[in-house]
Amino acid sequence: MKNKKxxxxxxxxxxxxxxxxTFLSNFLLIYPGDVFLAFCLGILILRGxxxxxxxxxxxxGLLEGLDFLKMEIFWCIYFILMGLIWNHLKNxxxxxxLEAKLSLWILSILCTLIIRGIICFLNLNAFxxxxxxxxxLIKSFYYIISTFLWTVILDKIFTVFFVK
Amino acid sequence: xxxxxxIIVIIILISSIWYGIKRTSLFxxxxxxxxSPFWKSASFLGEKSRVFFKNYVILINIKKENEKLKKENLxxxxxxxxxxxxxxxxxxxxxxxKVSTSLDYPKIIGRIIYRPIDPFSGVSFIxxxxxxxLFPQMPVLASVNGEAVALVGQVVEVYKxxxxxxxxxxxxxxxxxxxxxxxxxxxxxxxxEKYCNLQYLPPASELKPGDEVLTSGQDALFxxxxxxxxxxxxxxxxxxxxFKFAEVKPFVDLHNIDFVLILLKLPEIPL
Numbered sequence: 001m002k003n004k005k006x007x008x009x010x011x012x013x014x015x016x017x018x019x020x021x022t023f024l025s026n027f028l029l030i031y032p033g034d035v036f037l038a039f040c041l042g043i044l045i046l047r048g049x050x051x052x053x054x055x056x057x058x059x060x061g062l063l064e065g066l067d068f069l070k071m072e073i074f075w076c077i078y079f080i081l082m083g084l085i086w087n088h089l090k091n092x093x094x095x096x097x098l099e100a101k102l103s104l105w106i107l108s109i110l111c112t113l114i115i116r117g118i119i120c121f122l123n124l125n126a127f128x129x130x131x132x133x134x135x136x137l138i139k140s141f142y143y144i145i146s147t148f149l150w151t152v153i154l155d156k157i158f159t160v161f162f163v164k
Numbered sequence: 165x166x167x168x169x170x171i172i173v174i175i176i177l178i179s180s181i182w183y184g185i186k187r188t189s190l191f192x193x194x195x196x197x198x199x200s201p202f203w204k205s206a207s208f209l210g211e212k213s214r215v216f217f218k219n220y221v222i223l224i225n226i227k228k229e230n231e232k233l234k235k236e237n238l239x240x241x242x243x244x245x246x247x248x249x250x251x252x253x254x255x256x257x258x259x260x261x262k263v264s265t266s267l268d269y270p271k272i273i274g275r276i277i278y279r280p281i282d283p284f285s286g287v288s289f290i291x292x293x294x295x296x297x298l299f300p301q302m303p304v305l306a307s308v309n310g311e312a313v314a315l316v317g318q319v320v321e322v323y324k325x326x327x328x329x330x331x332x333x334x335x336x337x338x339x340x341x342x343x344x345x346x347x348x349x350x351x352x353x354x355x356x357e358k359y360c361n362l363q364y365l366p367p368a369s370e371l372k373p374g375d376e377v378l379t380s381g382q383d384a385l386f387x388x389x390x391x392x393x394x395x396x397x398x399x400x401x402x403x404x405x406x407f408k409f410a411e412v413k414p415f416v417d418l419h420n421i422d423f424v425l426i427l428l429k430l431p432e433i434p435l
Contacts (some may be wrong), residue, residue, distance in 0.1 A: 023209055070294050127401070
């Protein structure tokens, strides 16, 4: 995909997703899923490498970091690193197959979940008991499912409209 | 490639200089400026749709009346708690000092423009910032009819036209509180769940489920006598066995508030 078209797709979808995320969390009062991570995984399928891709990933990382306290740069670097790792993995894995895509998506979502969990535990002043742990597992499961759904939806849209 | 690297270095330099001068993130200032209209309009639409479904589709009158009564009840309880606390303080120190504790800080109403409802934190954004006189660590309260009723959180990051607040359920939140009935003090901490933990309560404390929890004012951040929540479970602290611990249910449904009151009160040195 050419730079101009990619940038146009990125910006329009970015604003749409910001709007959707804010609307859904306000309307349903539930966590709508990690939309920015899903978008990041979606655009990694659209484009393999290039400065523009890493710029977009960095921007998504900064937006992801808004949900945390003073962690914007960390998330920016994390998203860019994820892009670099995906690019490196292309030497070993064929991205065309559904299995490869699914496993990489799940792996990325799990990695992000682990980082989120670590941040949560580092901030935590309360003690951890089995009830807290059980709640954490349920929330993690919900996080994986909702983010994965967003990833599948965005990938489908990108594949139908932009790849073919 | 070379051009891109130069641009990135320039961006990093500018943001570092900005942080050095303003002590805030340049990116967040830009995002706030660019995305505020999006957050505001999406929040407004979401809020209106939610209210429509809540009030007009599901049990029009009963739901409305219940909400109104709940709000009135909360307001009255808050006033009662405030006056009881004030009365107790006066009775205790009247003989010794001529001191008065007052909640009459200037307040400002903020609208919640973005709530991530993140399962692992309790961060939200409000539409008031540095321009409106906000500073980090200012207390955030729920409001009913323009009156502050219960503590909901604290301002943590302030930008030009917006701010980040954390709710009392956020893992990084902590406040010095006391049980209204017994006067026992403890530390209220969030744990990214519906309820908060009240830790380091004295072992001889006679608190029981249903007791109301108020801010003690001893942490120098929150004024004394603000309603926080209600005790629902009392137990022995599994980690610090000497102490007791309780689970506290906030008086306000933190995800369901659209407006908050920010007390323009800076941290002070405790008495």
